[in-house]
Amino acid sequence: MDYKVLKQIFELVVSKCNRATRRTLKIPKELLIVDSTTITVGETRLPWAVYHGERYGVKLHVSCTPETGMPLKVMESTGLAHDGPLGEKGVFVLIQNDDLENADLIEMDLFSSKADIVNYLLLRYLLKMKEPVGSWVLQGMLEHKNVTVSTATIGRFLKSLDAKGYTELVGAQVRVITNRGVQYVNELSEKLRREKLQKRMMKAAQPQNPQELLDIMSARKVLECEMARLAAIRAKPANIKALEQTVEMHAMCLDNCDDSTAPALDFHGKVAEASNIRFLIASLDILMNEELKLEPRFLEVTRERAAEYALHHKLIADAIKNGDAVEEENQMRIHMDAIIAALEERVKTRSFFYQEK
Template identity: 35%
Template sequence: MSDLLLDEKVLMQTGVFSNRMEMLNYLLLKAVYEKNTPVGSWILREEISNYGIDLSTATIGRYLKELDYKGFTLLEGNQGRILTQDGKLLLDEIEDNIANVLMRDKLTLDIKITKYDELIDLLNVRQILETEAARLAAINATDSEIELLRESLEIHRTCVEDNQDPTEPALDFHAMIAEVCHNKFIYALLNVLIFEEKRIESDFETLTTRERGGIYVKEHEKITEKIETRESRQAAYLMQNHIQELIDTIKEQAYED
């Protein structure tokens, strides 16, 4: 369990909870766990107040009965509640989700790209992660996931053929590889980077990479083929070269500007 201590407003802004009741249930589970002994409504009322929330003991009692019914808490005689194993698992899951949201938001704040050299730095990180993602995708992706990758490729191809801005579908293709590689850390980090790159590239009036959509579609096709045929080393090699070409293209434009 983490030592997260956030107020009600911040907790709701994470998007982890669909309503206030879910958030209050989380705080009650957390408070019961942290006491490490059977705990009653009066003590829980004091604990909840640390988050700027004022609940009556009667209201807390109603919430606890609902948690009892769902099997997340257990009443031990007249001593108070403890968490069940299911309650501990639920609390762990919620706190992991909150921590992931906070990490994503912090990374997004930390990664502010306004210059070419910073965009190149981002692509250098992407190159490391995506080379491994392509390798793992060739090993781990299921047949149905490869079919989804093919569909993403075709969306990119259609966009290029229709002379539309290919930036978003191209990045969506890379995000799909990150998803089917089945490494949750690579997937999480690449999603932050890809989200940020979409935002930044939209601020550039001109980018040479947008003019090379036809070339990149063909490179995406070759990467997909190697993933499909389970040639992991070749998939990684092609991805590394593909990202390097993006980096070189941005460097050329920066030099010309």
């Protein structure tokens, strides 16, 4: 018998099996990764393959399995065709690249339980499928994400999603996602993307060795110089008053031989607030908070040069008060260069608390 005919008969028989029989058969669910390359030429070469403007082109859609990483199938199309519709014509479940690159959902604060994660993944997979699917297909997709859930449990999750209006039962055992569900999962995906970016930024702001700290300080120098320049232009009377009070507090600590670290660090926050740009304020706040988490020996640099930094702060505050953006940027650059030079000196003399990992 022809292989294709035999395969179609087998698929028909399996589709008629009940869930218990399907679980007994343990049919493997292979995954297919699809990527494409577009080749463009002039109009005379491929006049039938319109692409953009005067360019004409074709696209090669290459598929492979995650297990081997080797090409499995190649399909050609005009340059405007997308991977999704072509991938769905294959005999595999199509998992797009962005799914394979998802961060560990368990670490995301947006989800409070495993049930929330399962519900999100179910809606994501239903959104990608163009036809109604049942619990046993969704179970295989979840297994790819290392989420083990029985088909009966998936059925209960789907009934809950039905009640919320996110999914809809079609026939006896299969479901599709509703318009309300599409809107909900897209909003949730956007929140996850933002949270992932925030976590990456927080992680990048945590130096693991002296060189990374110096790199962060160099980036902070650029940030603070721009904030200082904007502060001279955008500072309000309340901002100027707060800066002057911080400078006075710094000087008072020096006169009384008290620790001036707190007002010294607080001054940079006040300059950021004077720029009145929320993004810059939040960015500096992340960097400053990470510095405060470091071991006390790092703060010795600020204490040892307290008098020098107090003079710098006064000159910076005066430039902001006078509205001199050029002088303000220059004074902040001098100050940041002094801080970086002091840290570099510590690193060179190995008088530093970091241990290379």
